Amino acid sequence: MFAFRDRAGGADLAFTDRHGGASVGPWESLNLGTSNGDDAASVERNLDDLAAAFGADRDSMVRMSQFHGNDVHVVASDHDGSVPRADALVTDVPGVSLLVRVADCAPVVLVAPDDGVVGVVHAGREGVANGVVVRTVEAMRDLGAGPVHAWIGPRACGACYEVPAEMRARVSAIVPATHATTPSGTPSLDLAAGLAAQLSAVGVAITDLAEHRAACTIEGVDDYFSYRRQGQQSGRLGALVRLRP
Numbered sequence: 001m002f003a004f005r006d007r008a009g010g011a012d013l014a015f016t017d018r019h020g021g022a023s024v025g026p027w028e029s030l031n032l033g034t035s036n037g038d039d040a041a042s043v044e045r046n047l048d049d050l051a052a053a054f055g056a057d058r059d060s061m062v063r064m065s066q067f068h069g070n071d072v073h074v075v076a077s078d079h080d081g082s083v084p085r086a087d088a089l090v091t092d093v094p095g096v097s098l099l100v101r102v103a104d105c106a107p108v109v110l111v112a113p114d115d116g117v118v119g120v121v122h123a124g125r126e127g128v129a130n131g132v133v134v135r136t137v138e139a140m141r142d143l144g145a146g147p148v149h150a151w152i153g154p155r156a157c158g159a160c161y162e163v164p165a166e167m168r169a170r171v172s173a174i175v176p177a178t179h180a181t182t183p184s185g186t187p188s189l190d191l192a193a194g195l196a197a198q199l200s201a202v203g204v205a206i207t208d209l210a211e212h213r214a215a216c217t218i219e220g221v222d223d224y225f226s227y228r229r230q231g232q233q234s235g236r237l238g239a240l241v242r243l244r245p
């Protein structure tokens with residue numbers, strides 16, 4: 001169920017793997033995505049089971065309709081249960097769980113442990129280029145966040161995430177730390193390195209899941225879903241954060 005769990009201040013956070021769910025076939029088993037062909041009832045059960053394992057209230061779990069943009073949605077205490085179109089969520093409301101879903105894009109969890117503000121970010125190639133993680137830190141600071149800590153979760157690594165040379169040139173012109181090369185010498189992008197550079201530049205401390213265990217979705221055949229490896233039917237991993245009520 002969980003590839004990694006941690007606590008910081010009054011916040012709980014977790015990153016999922018592909019184990020412990022109800023889905024079968026290419027989505028086996030803890031698929032959290034709803035637009036990849038999986039059975040809707042199985043995904044609902046997976047989300048229920050995830051909330052229970054995380055110790056959270058399913059009705060207070062907020063997810064988003066992600067579109068590779070840089071819109072940050074602030075979840076207030078009167079949130080109506082809708083699914084905002086955004087690539088980042090922030091909140092200062094205890095008991096609300098924020099969920100980001102990914103397959104190769106990087107999930108980022110943000111916590112201001114002293115100030116009770118948390119966030120999640122969906123950052124793929126476009127998200128790194130459009131600075132979504134920096135905008136999310138700004139939104140947290142607008143809610144009163146002081147020092148912020150970031151956790152960067154399972155994603156396509158710089159050795160595996162091969163892209164056309166023009167794409168590497170475009171993204172690395174904006175975020176130089178993303179510039180990478182595969183072992184065979186072809187162009188690639190290192191999303192986590194780009195995110196770490198962006199976060200460091202705005203004073204955020206970082207824990208990369210790769211410091212604790214293997215964190216590449218393309219290489220992690222047994223533990224992770226990967227869009228590059230599985231295509232349209234790839235399942236989705238998740239990352240969660242909440243302030244304990």
Ligand SMILES: [Zn+2]
Pocket residue numbers: 156157158159160161216217218219
């Ligand atoms: Zn890799």
